[in-house]
Amino acid sequence: MSNNTPTSADETSLGYEIHPLSGAAVLPGASLSAPLSAEISAAFSASPDGEVAVRSLDLRIPLLEKNDILAERNRGYFLGRGLSALNLVSSPGAGKTTLLERTLDDFALQTRCAVLVGDLETDNDGNRLRRPHVPVAQITTGTVCHLDAGMVARAAQSIDLGGVRILFIENVGNLVCPASFDLGEQVRVVLLSSTEGEDKPLKYPPIFKSAHLVLLTKIDLADALGFKREIAIQNIRRMAPQARIIELSARSGKGLQEWYSFLRGLAPAN
Amino acid sequence: MHELGIMESALGLVQRCAAERNARRVERVVLRIGTLSGVDPDSLRFAFEVVSRGTSAEGADLDIESVPATAYCKGCQEEFTATAADFVLRCPNCSVLCGDVRRGREIELSRLEFT
Ligand SMILES: Nc1nc2c(ncn2[C@@H]2O[C@H](COP(=O)(O)OP(=O)(O)O)[C@@H](O)[C@H]2O)c(=O)[nH]1
Ligand SMILES: [Mg+2]
Ligand SMILES: [Zn+2]
Numbered sequence: 227m228s229n230n231t232p233t234s235a236d237e238t239s240l241g242y243e244i245h246p247l248s249g250a251a252v253l254p255g256a257s258l259s260a261p262l263s264a265e266i267s268a269a270f271s272a273s274p275d276g277e278v279a280v281r282s283l284d285l286r287i288p289l290l291e292k293n294d295i296l297a298e299r300n301r302g303y304f305l306g307r308g309l310s311a312l313n314l315v316s317s318p319g320a321g322k323t324t325l326l327e328r329t330l331d332d333f334a335l336q337t338r339c340a341v342l343v344g345d346l347e348t349d350n351d352g353n354r355l356r357r358p359h360v361p362v363a364q365i366t367t368g369t370v371c372h373l374d375a376g377m378v379a380r381a382a383q384s385i386d387l388g389g390v391r392i393l394f395i396e397n398v399g400n401l402v403c404p405a406s407f408d409l410g411e412q413v414r415v416v417l418l419s420s421t422e423g424e425d426k427p428l429k430y431p432p433i434f435k436s437a438h439l440v441l442l443t444k445i446d447l448a449d450a451l452g453f454k455r456e457i458a459i460q461n462i463r464r465m466a467p468q469a470r471i472i473e474l475s476a477r478s479g480k481g482l483q484e485w486y487s488f489l490r491g492l493a494p495a496n
Numbered sequence: 497m498h499e500l501g502i503m504e505s506a507l508g509l510v511q512r513c514a515a516e517r518n519a520r521r522v523e524r525v526v527l528r529i530g531t532l533s534g535v536d537p538d539s540l541r542f543a544f545e546v547v548s549r550g551t552s553a554e555g556a557d558l559d560i561e562s563v564p565a566t567a568y569c570k571g572c573q574e575e576f577t578a579t580a581a582d583f584v585l586r587c588p589n590c591s592v593l594c595g596d597v598r599r600g601r602e603i604e605l606s607r608l609e610f611t
Contacts, residue, residue: 285513285608288603289605403498405534468595
């Protein structure tokens with residue numbers, strides 16, 4: 227390439243950019259139409275002295291656009307069926323499956339629930355969750371460290387959602403990658419267990435900032451572990467001021483009524 | 497991690513745009529990545545090297561523009577941009593913690609330069 231070729235890199239402060247080849251003002255986010263671009267390309271791809279001009283193309287394309295479109299489709303589908311979908315995210319072992327087991331045995335007796343459960347390799351969680359009154363689909367992601375909207379759409383179609391009011395989606399155990407992938411859920415639930423330390427919310431800003439509800443789990447262990455609940459809650463409030471917080475234990479049952487009444491608030495009366 | 501998949505789709509778009517315009521070589525790829533996107537710029541750079549190998553974008557410069565977190569304060573009816581690196585979004589005006597994030601989640605292919 228030649229050295230002194232023009233680009234539009236420095237023009238952004240104007241609020242628009244001067245296209246280096248056409249001289250046209252281009253709004254950030256806009257791109258030249260293909261035919262115009264091709265014309266320019268023919269005219270400028272090689273100058274008479276053999277130098278090749280650098281062309282610049284503004285795109286502004288969201289890279290997760292496909293996922294986002296599928297997620298919106300899921301959201302519309304869920305809403306249309308009158309069900310609320312919850313995306314449960316946490317580190318491995320924070321207690322997602324245990325809480326769901328308990329919830330299916332209590333809450334789901336009154337309100338019809340279904341579960342989609344993601345896991346890297348095994349179908350253990352799916353087996354733990356299977357109940358005669360609960361449709362469950364296992365999503366084995368292989369090496370993929372998060373669920374995406376396409377996986378959720380396929381899994382949701384594989385089960386009978388008739389009469390279902392609450393759809394739980396247990397994400398792959400991971401506090402990083404799931405933050406970027408909208409599944410089309412109405413509620414994003416982040417679980418933090420008392421075994422993980424009080425400062426975890428400060429270490430994973432994206433996922434906590436996207437949470438509607440934070441569950442502080444295994445609260446029965448807090449005292450034995452010297453877990454400082456007030457500090458953990460303060461950290462959650464700092465990182466996720468938008469989120470509701472519920473402390474609970476699937477083991478002792480503490481806080482479960484609050485969790486169930488949250489769920490009841492989501493489930494439209496049938 | 498998921499940066500590899502994101503870079504694969506970026507490169508797919510880059511190659512399509514470049515091919516449609518009869519590009520010979522991609523010289524520069526510019527991404528806009530929000531600090532709250534959950535995507536790690538270093539992992540993206542690594543992924544770019546891997547996925548661009550043997551393509552028209554091999555050896556191209558990868559610029560990653562960072563988009564800072566911006567939140568909206570309901571009380572002040574104003575947006576503000578995070579200053580501290582800790583992502584605690586406290587309104588500089590009224591000191592209230594704000595959870596209404598307006599910018600900082602971008603994962604975008606912003607611009608291409610090619611010959
Ligand atoms: N003490 C206690 N242990 C729990 C509680 N919830 C889950 N566990 C344990 O934590 C471990 C991981 O739980 P699991 O539900 O599989 O976590 P997941 O990976 O988030 O699905 C299991 O050994 C559970 O028995 C709780 O409320 N109290
Ligand atoms: Mg589990
Ligand atoms: Zn304010």
